[in-house]
Amino acid sequence: MYPLLSDLRVVECASFIAGPSCALHLGQLGARVIRIDPIGGGMDFNRWPVSAQGRSLYWEGLNKGKRSVAIDLGRPEGRQLAVDLITAPGPDAGLFVTNYPKQGFLSHEALSRVRPDLITVRVLGWRDGAPAVDYTVNAAIGVPMMTGSSRNGEEPVNHVLPAWDLMTGAYAAFALLAAERQRLRTGRGQEVSVPLSDVALASLAHTGQVAETLTAGDRPRHGNALFGAFGRDFATADGARVMVVAITGRQWTGLVAALGLQAPVAALESTLGVSFTADEGQRFVHREALFPLVERAIGALNLEQARHQFEAHGVLWSTYQTLRQALETDPRLSLSAPLFEPLDHPSGLRYPAAGAAASFHGEQREPVLRAPVLGEHTDEVLAEVLSLSSARIGELHDAGIIASAQG
């Protein structure tokens, strides 16, 4: 955690990845985040992965450092409390992150009647507000039809990484800060919509893939080959697998030198009348001629020999590892400080938790904070933000409008 945004207070009513990770990112740069959930937990409260005891590791990963308030949002009195928290006064409050539907009591229109300078960042599925999740957006946008080997024929290959969700969370945090910066200057709030589908479509457009598709048709499956330059997985003599990439000319000449392939590559260039060094695209066009050369050369080395050669020649490469191998053996991905910190989590498990992925070299990195127990801060937040008395908080408990952490 970094104390950059410590004067900001954000209220989150959201579930799953995009909305909660937006608020997580803000919190990890110092914003004080209040997460409001229905009593008993929201739609993501039991989302897998879970511990052996069934506690969600997902929920406790995405809600680190937030304060948790549990309210019965099905009743008018509970809804009013949520509205009061979202619209509470203060120049650095009035920041609301949600993936609740556009209509209803959490609509920006209704909330901004109470606090006109409210900023609402609303994550949507489709741009018209219709529900979608990462996996349905991804099916619709064509990535599963480009993934994997052509042996898959017409069968889609789903991604396992919720890439659009993750990207949307980060982009939404950026959008919120941009809107808040504007509010500092003008005093105006507004609603900001961030649809997963627009994030996906804009991403494919920004990287040229929409233009490619419109002008040249769909990109076919290329298996593990890197599109447009040299790259693929290769096996070493001792059965390790490595990903090797050469996009720049220097990466290419380094790879050729590392594998002692100068002569056969030069012969191939001469036959084909191309320069693989000067034109990265030719390495892709002629990949079926190049791959066997590299395959044989890497296949003749064991992993340690390949590592030695690659490092001596500045080759861009990595072994393939499972996540467990990465965490246990790869110093580049170790869970040591400062990014990670071992914590006791609400699941009862102790494991390293991640802080902000960025390092701010002018700030002190502060401890990573665990996720709350559901409702852990209900009383504290209602007293602090809404100045409710203990008596009033007791009444709300008795009426079942709010709940505290269950032991």
Add this chain to the structure above:
Amino acid sequence: MYPLLSDLRVVECASFIAGPSCALHLGQLGARVIRIDPIGGGMDFNRWPVSAQGRSLYWEGLNKGKRSVAIDLGRPEGRQLAVDLITAPGPDAGLFVTNYPKQGFLSHEALSRVRPDLITVRVLGWRDGAPAVDYTVNAAIGVPMMTGSSRNGEEPVNHVLPAWDLMTGAYAAFALLAAERQRLRTGRGQEVSVPLSDVALASLAHTGQVAETLTAGDRPRHGNALFGAFGRDFATADGARVMVVAITGRQWTGLVAALGLQAPVAALESTLGVSFTADEGQRFVHREALFPLVERAIGALNLEQARHQFEAHGVLWSTYQTLRQALETDPRLSLSAPLFEPLDHPSGLRYPAAGAAASFHGEQREPVLRAPVLGEHTDEVLAEVLSLSSARIGELHDAGIIASAQG
């Protein structure tokens, strides 16, 4: 484009996706971005996809709306010009986005001696600054070993989406605004490092997957099955493929009702002694029992019948489409305004270009701006930012230190 950040000026010396997309996002929310490239273009100038004439659609997608300055960065005089541009005075300047190495003339240490309040956002591959790209980070972190069918055995399945690059670009834009907000209050600049590898590792940690791996081991390949709830691809009677997801209880009961599966699902629940409605995880545990029921039910419907049933019952689903099908036929992913706008690009092609993926409802969406031709704004920027005279600019041209757009 939105005019939210129009008082900010950002200088970019970067290539590929993460750094350039960070500056693109800032530019699409109004920041004035100057991109500095070597004469002849940087490492990404010819990156695929390319037009039939070999012009990079990737480059012109990632550099929309930026001003392009071409400088010989191999010579001291050219390097000094770059340093002057990066460190030029002004309260809203002094923002630098780069993926150049930490050492050298573009190090934050060197630059901040000239402008102490400079903010440098540096995208790294590995956290120690060693080179890596999306595809090598992804191989190292284990995602290719979880992707696709178990038929792939030990063979990795690379992703085709540069997800870590895209995520890093968005997160870096967020980090820059957080640092700039801090500078507004304290006057202090700083360097911010954003390693692809830390973004990847933190993302897997935030979503519970690091904890899962540490406590339960590596997640095996689950093919197209959604992890931890109900979801998979299914074929309709007329050969369409649909992705169907049910995470919440309501999504599940909607799906069961849409397919008329109440009786067989209830029988299965009774046999197994579980409630699929109450416990999403049981739908995953018993997926091999559930999938055939849903397979048969969807396989008996043609796509239009399935669509009708799904829409009537609020099922979370999508057809699988290729990107071209999506762009040409799916209104949810159409290239119509306001997100997209047809433009003439430097490649000579005319196609719709994407603006900001977020919609700011309190602002006017301004036109999407095309990418520059390399060096298009060299003279203009040197005159405006560094107050160089035409005579001096002419000398720099004559000495080959700078270049303008080639016709």
